[in-house]
Amino acid sequence: MQLHCIDCDSRYSISDFKYACSCGGLLEIEQDFKFLDSEYLKRKFEQRLSDRMTPYASGVWRYKELIFPELEDRFLITKNEGNTGLYDIERVNQYVGIKKIWLKSQSENPSGSFKDNGMVVAVSHGKSLGLDKFTCTSTGNTSSSLAMYSSLTNSQSYVFVPDKNISLNKVLQTISYGAKVIAFEGTYDQGIDFLEKYSGELGLYICNSINPFRIEGQKSIIYEIAQYLRWELPDWIVVPGGALSNVSALGKGLGDLYELGFINRLPRVAVVQAEGASPFHQMISKNKNELQPELQPKTVASALNIGNPPSWKKARNTLNATNGITVSVTDDEILNAKAVIDQSGIGCEPASASTVAGLKKLCESGQIHRDETAVCILTGNLLKDTEVLRQYHLECTENSLFANPLIKSKLNIESIKHL
C-alpha cells in the first residue's frame, strides 16, 4: 500500500502518513492487487457472511484484503457496521418510473449513516498509530460517526460544526456520544480549511474524507451491493453529492472490482446535488475544468450544504471512468421523494432522497431509459432530521404532496371507525 497524489502522481510510503501531497493535491491509497486470487477471495467473502463472532462479520472488514490488508487484527475496531439492506420496493419503482430500482439503506449503520463504513477504517488506522485525539468538521453525520467510534475506543473526538443550517438531531447525537462539539460561525468548507491548517499543531487526527483511509472504508458499500447482486451490477448507481466522498469511494471500489475481474462491466454513475448547493453539477454540466465554489450553499438537505467539496477531482475521475452524469434537484423534489421512501417503510434523511428525486428527473428527461436498472444509495436515517419531518407533515404546504398529517380525535369509536 502507498499514498498516491491524484494531481502530480507523487508517491509516499504509508508510514509517512499525510492528508495532502506537497503540491496540495488529494492523496489516495494505491494497492497492488496483482497477486490476489479473485476466486479465493470471492469464496472468503461468501464464507464471512455467516460469521457473527469476529470483526470479519462487519460489512467493512469482510473485505479487509481490499481495504487495509496491512492492518494487524488487534487494531480492528468494529460496531457491526455495514451489512445494510438492499431493497427492491415497488412503490418507489412506480414513483420513479423505471424498470427496476434497489435502495441501499446505509441508514441501517450503527450511527445511522454511510459514514460508519469509512470512519471505522480511519479510526482503526489512527489507533494503530497510537493516536487518541480525533477531529472532523461536519454537517452532522460524519461527526456522529466519529464521536461514536472515538468513545468506543476510549478516545476523545473534537468536532467542528457550522452554527447554522444543520440538523439539531445530529448535533445532539454527537454530543451524546461524548464528543467535544465546537459550533463555529461559518460553513463546512471553512471548517475543513481550519483543520487542514491547524490539526497538526493541535495534535488532532483528521477523520474527514480528505483522509484517504475514509475512502478505502467507504468502498465497501459498492462491494456489498455487488456481492448481494451476485457480482452483476445494475446499469446505474445513483449517489447524493455533498462533500463528494461517496462518489469518490464508489469510483475507487468499482475500479477494484473491475481490475480483480469480480465484475466484467462498469455501471454508469449519476451524482445528484441539491440546487442550492450544486457547484459540482454546475462544473460538469457547463463542461468547465475547475470547480467554482458556492459561497452560500443552502438546501433543506443539511448533509448537502457544502459549497466547496474537497473531493471534486476524485469525483470527476469517477464520472470519467464510468461515463457518468450529474443532475440537480429542488428541495421540494427531495422532500417529496423522501416521503415516498419513508412511506415505503425504508426511510431516509433528505440528502439520501435526492437520489430518487434525481433518478426520476433523469428518467423524465430521457437521460436514463425507463428499461434500465439502478441502485440508489440512501445515506442517512429518517430520524437524523426531525425538524424537516415536522414541517413537511405537520405544517404541510401545497408542495408537500405526500404529507401524512396528525389526526386529532376524541377516543371515541364513532370518530375512529371512519378513518
Ligand SMILES: N[C@@H](CCOP(=O)(O)O)C(=O)O
Ligand atoms: N455531510 C457530511 C460532510 C462531511 O463530509 P466528509 O466526507 O468530509 O466526512 C457530514 O456528515 O458532515
